[in-house]
Amino acid sequence: MSPNTREKSALMIERIKSALDKIVPILIVVSIIDFSLSTLPDLNEDIRNSINLIEQFIVIVFSIEYIFNLMYRGRIKYAFSFYGVIDLLAILPYYLALGLDLRSIRLLRFFRVFRLLKLTKYTKALKRLAMAFDSSKEELIIFSISTLVLLYLAGVGIYYFENPVQPEIFSSVFDGLWWAVATLTTVGYGDAYPVTAGGKFFTFIILMLGLGIVAVPTGIVSSSLSSIKKKD
Amino acid sequence: MSPNTREKSALMIERIKSALDKIVPILIVVSIIDFSLSTLPDLNEDIRNSINLIEQFIVIVFSIEYIFNLMYRGRIKYAFSFYGVIDLLAILPYYLALGLDLRSIRLLRFFRVFRLLKLTKYTKALKRLAMAFDSSKEELIIFSISTLVLLYLAGVGIYYFENPVQPEIFSSVFDGLWWAVATLTTVGYGDAYPVTAGGKFFTFIILMLGLGIVAVPTGIVSSSLSSIKKKD
Amino acid sequence: MSPNTREKSALMIERIKSALDKIVPILIVVSIIDFSLSTLPDLNEDIRNSINLIEQFIVIVFSIEYIFNLMYRGRIKYAFSFYGVIDLLAILPYYLALGLDLRSIRLLRFFRVFRLLKLTKYTKALKRLAMAFDSSKEELIIFSISTLVLLYLAGVGIYYFENPVQPEIFSSVFDGLWWAVATLTTVGYGDAYPVTAGGKFFTFIILMLGLGIVAVPTGIVSSSLSSIKKKD
Amino acid sequence: MSPNTREKSALMIERIKSALDKIVPILIVVSIIDFSLSTLPDLNEDIRNSINLIEQFIVIVFSIEYIFNLMYRGRIKYAFSFYGVIDLLAILPYYLALGLDLRSIRLLRFFRVFRLLKLTKYTKALKRLAMAFDSSKEELIIFSISTLVLLYLAGVGIYYFENPVQPEIFSSVFDGLWWAVATLTTVGYGDAYPVTAGGKFFTFIILMLGLGIVAVPTGIVSSSLSSIKKKD
Numbered sequence: 001m002s003p004n005t006r007e008k009s010a011l012m013i014e015r016i017k018s019a020l021d022k023i024v025p026i027l028i029v030v031s032i033i034d035f036s037l038s039t040l041p042d043l044n045e046d047i048r049n050s051i052n053l054i055e056q057f058i059v060i061v062f063s064i065e066y067i068f069n070l071m072y073r074g075r076i077k078y079a080f081s082f083y084g085v086i087d088l089l090a091i092l093p094y095y096l097a098l099g100l101d102l103r104s105i106r107l108l109r110f111f112r113v114f115r116l117l118k119l120t121k122y123t124k125a126l127k128r129l130a131m132a133f134d135s136s137k138e139e140l141i142i143f144s145i146s147t148l149v150l151l152y153l154a155g156v157g158i159y160y161f162e163n164p165v166q167p168e169i170f171s172s173v174f175d176g177l178w179w180a181v182a183t184l185t186t187v188g189y190g191d192a193y194p195v196t197a198g199g200k201f202f203t204f205i206i207l208m209l210g211l212g213i214v215a216v217p218t219g220i221v222s223s224s225l226s227s228i229k230k231k232d
Numbered sequence: 233m234s235p236n237t238r239e240k241s242a243l244m245i246e247r248i249k250s251a252l253d254k255i256v257p258i259l260i261v262v263s264i265i266d267f268s269l270s271t272l273p274d275l276n277e278d279i280r281n282s283i284n285l286i287e288q289f290i291v292i293v294f295s296i297e298y299i300f301n302l303m304y305r306g307r308i309k310y311a312f313s314f315y316g317v318i319d320l321l322a323i324l325p326y327y328l329a330l331g332l333d334l335r336s337i338r339l340l341r342f343f344r345v346f347r348l349l350k351l352t353k354y355t356k357a358l359k360r361l362a363m364a365f366d367s368s369k370e371e372l373i374i375f376s377i378s379t380l381v382l383l384y385l386a387g388v389g390i391y392y393f394e395n396p397v398q399p400e401i402f403s404s405v406f407d408g409l410w411w412a413v414a415t416l417t418t419v420g421y422g423d424a425y426p427v428t429a430g431g432k433f434f435t436f437i438i439l440m441l442g443l444g445i446v447a448v449p450t451g452i453v454s455s456s457l458s459s460i461k462k463k464d
Numbered sequence: 465m466s467p468n469t470r471e472k473s474a475l476m477i478e479r480i481k482s483a484l485d486k487i488v489p490i491l492i493v494v495s496i497i498d499f500s501l502s503t504l505p506d507l508n509e510d511i512r513n514s515i516n517l518i519e520q521f522i523v524i525v526f527s528i529e530y531i532f533n534l535m536y537r538g539r540i541k542y543a544f545s546f547y548g549v550i551d552l553l554a555i556l557p558y559y560l561a562l563g564l565d566l567r568s569i570r571l572l573r574f575f576r577v578f579r580l581l582k583l584t585k586y587t588k589a590l591k592r593l594a595m596a597f598d599s600s601k602e603e604l605i606i607f608s609i610s611t612l613v614l615l616y617l618a619g620v621g622i623y624y625f626e627n628p629v630q631p632e633i634f635s636s637v638f639d640g641l642w643w644a645v646a647t648l649t650t651v652g653y654g655d656a657y658p659v660t661a662g663g664k665f666f667t668f669i670i671l672m673l674g675l676g677i678v679a680v681p682t683g684i685v686s687s688s689l690s691s692i693k694k695k696d
Numbered sequence: 697m698s699p700n701t702r703e704k705s706a707l708m709i710e711r712i713k714s715a716l717d718k719i720v721p722i723l724i725v726v727s728i729i730d731f732s733l734s735t736l737p738d739l740n741e742d743i744r745n746s747i748n749l750i751e752q753f754i755v756i757v758f759s760i761e762y763i764f765n766l767m768y769r770g771r772i773k774y775a776f777s778f779y780g781v782i783d784l785l786a787i788l789p790y791y792l793a794l795g796l797d798l799r800s801i802r803l804l805r806f807f808r809v810f811r812l813l814k815l816t817k818y819t820k821a822l823k824r825l826a827m828a829f830d831s832s833k834e835e836l837i838i839f840s841i842s843t844l845v846l847l848y849l850a851g852v853g854i855y856y857f858e859n860p861v862q863p864e865i866f867s868s869v870f871d872g873l874w875w876a877v878a879t880l881t882t883v884g885y886g887d888a889y890p891v892t893a894g895g896k897f898f899t900f901i902i903l904m905l906g907l908g909i910v911a912v913p914t915g916i917v918s919s920s921l922s923s924i925k926k927k928d
Binding site for chain 4: 145149152153156159160163167171172173174177183186187188189190193195197200203204207208211
């Protein structure tokens with residue numbers, strides 16, 4: 001290769017790189033919307049075909065990107081790096097599904113959402129969040145344990161009060177745990193709630209004690225994040 | 233015009249200005265209540281007529297205000313300013329609806345609520361909120377993206393767990409997304425909730441991870457606001 | 465009166481005062497429980513009589529307290545003071561009800577809960593809360609207005625999206641407002657929720673914008689309170 | 697005993713100690729899962745037997761631990777210490793249940809969850825939480841009272857508005873109190889909610905006033921915790 005050709009090829013690689021950097025984030029979002037639409041029931045044949053075509057096109061571009069990265073970003077090192085694995089996970093399910101019957105690909109289809117992780121290359125948020133979690137690791141662990149203990153005691157307590165009256169809804173401690181999760185996070189779906197006076201009073205006590213404890217880890221992460229922000 | 237007449241007219245303009253400044257906020261609130269009442273079903277003819285009369289009176293006053301502002305607050309400059317556009321939007325739907333049949337005015341009727349934006353002239357809150365959002369723009373964008381990614385992963389996950397058991401309620405990823413919004417904001421309407429053990433455990437994990445992330449942008453805005461307040 | 469008798473009577477007044485200070489808070493709590501029990505349906509005659517007897521006993525003690533305060537804490541000045549009015553409100557409903565038929569006393573019965581306000585004499589919390597609200601009055605007013613505007617826009621928006629599909633549940637803007645209150649406070653009873661794609665997306669947008677704004681006044685009061693605490 | 701034997705026995709005690717310290721936390725978690733599984737309805741005979749076997753094994757290990765602690769950690773002093781009582785509570789229900797018929801052991805079974813408290817030996821979280829509560833005791837008491845008063849007034853108010861229209865759901869002030877707990881903590885199960893215009897407006901007012909007051913104690917504990925963390 002003459003120096004001229006080498007120069008040209010280096011320029012071309014640079015151009016492909018910058019083109020991929022522009023196209024890939026858009027294709028990730030398109031791919032995610034495409035996948036979401038594909039789960040809609042009662043789609044007619046035409047729309048389903050279009051959805052599949054878009055998926056095939058995206059897989060081709062992502063495959064080209066993977067091969068390109070493999071060739072020009074240090075083969076083995078890239079292949080085993082975090083983004084190398086994610087880039088592979090973004091296309092592998094498609095190729096695996098080709099050789100399998102339709103039943104077993106249900107889980108594989110869902111692996112497509114890992115393409116979202118490709119986006120993490122383009123955002124600082126995840127890095128900052130990871131730093132915030134890391135700098136308050138010890139607190140988070142001890143308060144997570146406290147939260148788990150509280151959730152468990154709440155779940156057992158409500159099972160004790162409500163099981164004799166609502167044996168269908170609070171059929172075991174696990175149903176009590178589900179109630180505890182929905183209640184202490186204040187989601188409150190309304191699929192399970194106490195009806196006995198004892199159960200209601202117990203809920204009141206647990207909420208008064210629990211809301212503070214559940215809210216604390218959130219506060220820890222928030223304050224970590226703001227102190228990391230200040231350092232930047 | 234003799235200097236005397238000019239003086240008199242300047243004085244009159246001043247008086248009209250201050251009168252409008254007093255009347256307009258009250259009329260905005262009256263107009264909003266009038267609109268709300270007009271949506272009540274089963275109103276008798278008399279009340280409906282009164283509501284329309286009040287609406288007509290308000291449109292007349294707002295029209296006078298608009299013409300007055302157009303004449304005495306720099307014609308074209310005012311017409312294309314933020315408040316000029318809002319003042320026009322507050323009266324235009326009424327005049328447009330006069331020339332149209334009843335069916336197509338449904339959306340136009342709702343434009344009346346933009347009159348509320350006329351109130352922003354009188355409050356500092358919106359300005360301060362805008363400053364708070366502006367000073368923490370970068371953080372808000374990256375955490376909004378994190379929130380969107382988390383909401384999406386939650387939506388896809390619950391669809392994976394619940395669709396085989398509740399195909400009616402979790403019919404597509406979009407139903408999963410709606411569940412994720414209602415759950416991670418802790419609203420929890422109870423129209424969609426997991427019933428499988430896997431889905432319930434997934435909800436627990438997502439809530440433990442997610443409440444912190446969803447709460448962070450709120451914290452960012454709050455702390456921005458309080459630091460802006462201190463500077464004042 | 466000889467100096468001796470005067471001294472004795474001053475001592476006795478002091479004793480009655482300190483006795484009342486000990487008994488009254490307990491009687492307030494007893495009275496509140498007594499009132500709550502009296503609202504239970506299907507009580508038998510015996511229990512209902514006991515409840516009435518306790519109520520009569522409490523009214524007698526509170527009447528003695530009122531007369532005592534009137535005599536020994538500067539007649540007219542006490543009668544028109546904050547606590548004088550509350551002390552009167554705590555007993556007046558009972559005497560008024562004696563001369564009235566049973567139907568019209570429904571509202572009067574509820575006035576009994578104002579006895580709780582007698583407790584404010586014994587707590588510093590209300591005073592501190594009042595100070596916290598006072599020191600951040602301006603902020604609270606402007607953010608309360610923002611919250612009201614947001615609630616209104618949310619209510620009108622959801623009415624626009626949901627009324628054509630659920631005319632029973634979102635029958636007017638007022639139903640939309642009720643939905644907005646239950647949603648933006650994240651209570652989410654589940655009596656009203658969007659079912660259309662547009663309404664669900666609108667809810668998502670409103671929650672993302674709104675949770676921050678609704679949470680801000682809470683944050684303002686909390687930080688005011690903690691700064692007041694530090695000054696103490 | 698020769699010095700050699702004494703040394704050997706001291707070494708052995710040390711070894712048993714460190715072995716127990718490793719096994720006991722694991723057994724507590726196993727015991728908790730075992731108990732949870734035992735509440736599942738429709739378990740077949742084989743699984744139920746395995747669950748009972750695991751329970752018996754755990755009780756034996758915990759009994760050995762208790763006797764060991766009693767012998768080598770100062771008999772009477774340990775027996776009446778906090779952890780001594782908890783260690784006894786962790787095994788006593790099992791032995792008591794042996795001599796009783798099946799009906800009366802329902803409550804005893806639930807005492808097993810107190811084994812979780814054995815875990816507190818291994819965590820600093822509880823200690824820190826206790827310190828945080830202690831250092832802001834006074835504030836917590838006065839705001840707890842404020843919260844109770846607010847909950848009561850909310851409960852009585854909603855009873856007043858809703859009882860005439862929904863006599864089944866708001867049958868007494870106690871039902872109103874339950875509604876107040878579920879609403880002011882924003883759990884919102886949806887088992888009880890206002891349907892009258894008055895009740896809905898009252899809910900709006902109570903939520904605007906109440907969310908701030910209920911959130912304050914949480915904020916107090918959070919800020920106490922973070923200041924304790926800084927001192928460490």
